[in-house]
Amino acid sequence: MTATDIPHTRKRGVWDRIGYEERSALVFLAPVMAVLMAVAVFPILYSFYISLFRIKLTRPNRQPFIWFENYTDLLGDHEFWMSVGRTVTFTVTSVAAIAVISLLIALLLNEQFRGRRFLSTILLIPWAIPYVANALMWKWIYDSGYGALNGVLYQLDFIDKYMVWLGDQDKTLMLIANAFVWKEVPLATILLLVTLKSIPDDLYAAARVDGATVWQRFVHVTLPAMRPGFMLVMIYETMMAIRHFDLFFVLTEGGPGSASHVLSWHIYVETFRNLSFGSGAAMSYVLALATFGLSYFFIRTLGRRM
């Protein structure tokens, strides 16, 4: 639609120049834009502004502007980098486990057999339950006194006395990762299953004619065709694992010692226990940028279709 289509002859302002389509789109999009400006764009900019001050809620009258000192302080902050390291460990372990387990389940659910519907329905249970409920459930399972994990291992004779689980520095992070994986596997499975179903049968038929074994068909047909599905799972689950907070809060509060003191927990402690909002904002800004960077990296390197 061009400007000449407009019948009236009043002096053309910006409003007329942007055309009918743009104007109606503007009306339809205005609410969502207003909401996102208020709850996403403004907060993220405001957060950057806060991060340039030394804000201690315990000293409300002295809040000096310190440029990027909160950020440069992070470089030498040993505890910060340790927590980043733990987040990386947690994320890599979880995402790898999720990818493998959900691939196995997706392969199973891709077959035709009785009870398949039942399985795919109950698979939604972990996905649906709240993270806090998931956390208290695992806290009870891992309980060193009366928990199910000890009970099962004891009754199957794998251990001869009850063991400490979450209280053991070497095991904590992996046990939390296990609880995280249990809850995230269903979604990953659904995403992989869709990709599996979209592989044309002709490919398998052709491979069979060429004399490929089951394993060869899996490696040369199934896996390459599942690339987009895997990509999606990697991106989504990495984002979820990096920012994850709920399990750490309920299961260990960063402990024992600092064994599960991950980045998201560090931000929480810095902000709401040390009441140091400036540096808390700086850290969460770093986390947000890392998240953006990672998703950009994934999209670029794995060539995602948008």
Add this chain to the structure above:
Amino acid sequence: MDTAIQVSEQSRRDAEGYRRARLRALWVRRMVIFVSAVVLSIYVLAPVVWLVSSSVQTEAEITSVPPHWIPEEPTLQNYRAIFSATEEEEITYENRSGVDPVSGGFIPSTAKSLLPAMGNSFIVACAVVVLNLLVGVPAAYAIAKIRFMARNASVYFILTTRVIPDIALVVPFFLMIKNLGLLDTLSSLIITYLAVTVPFTVFILVQYFEGLPDELDKAARVDGCSRFQALIHVYLPLSLPSLVAVVLFTFLTSWNEFLLALMFTQTEASQTLPILLAAFTSDFTISFSFINAAGVLAIVPPVIVAIVFERYIVSGLTAGAVKG
């Protein structure tokens, strides 16, 4: 002639061997599927079943070693405490042990705030659902059906807001909510939950609207409908499945949200169910059988929703994730 017989004999034996190999392969396949199906069911169900089972055990049973997988004397004491507590009955150690002398488990006085907390969770979730629909539907329609200049820019803008981690929003949100005087109100939760739900809503709907033919829009407009009328009368009735998906996701996301609620709620006036659950788990005096009962109450609504609406959820999840 001799050789001809031998050949047919040979091929007969080959066919026999082939058939046997096939049968064996089928049998192996069936066994593999059966075993993995059983393993998967146990993996998914066992933790939940254990949670339910220990929520109906007495304090004596729950602290037995090794654990009783199936309760020997099941009791609904925990649930009774949660539901009857609303009738102004103060739950104390004394009247608790009067009901069940075996139970040394302490049921906290906060047991009575569980139902109000569920109520809060429910109100917040419903409000977030309604706002999401009001804001998301027109936006998705515009992006899918109107060819305007800044179309791609708006898509990328909404996409970008989806990647912002909630923990990065916590500090500015807290200061904003505090300055607006909204701390410890349900509104603070409703407003901030929009940040974590709206982008996803828009993407599910855009995906669906794009699948509906453009001609419908044109036909409706030729018949004299405005864009708004075309959306309401033509597209909305057709997009019911995606609307259901949106309602489910936003409801579940709000119902399950913890981090933001942890920041903004302080009292019973606004505490949601996850907050109360987390508070229970950090109190060492509270019996785990009670905590588990509270946990069961928290997982029942979302699990029912998930099972009843499985089809919508699976299609919505795929659409939303593929796009976003």
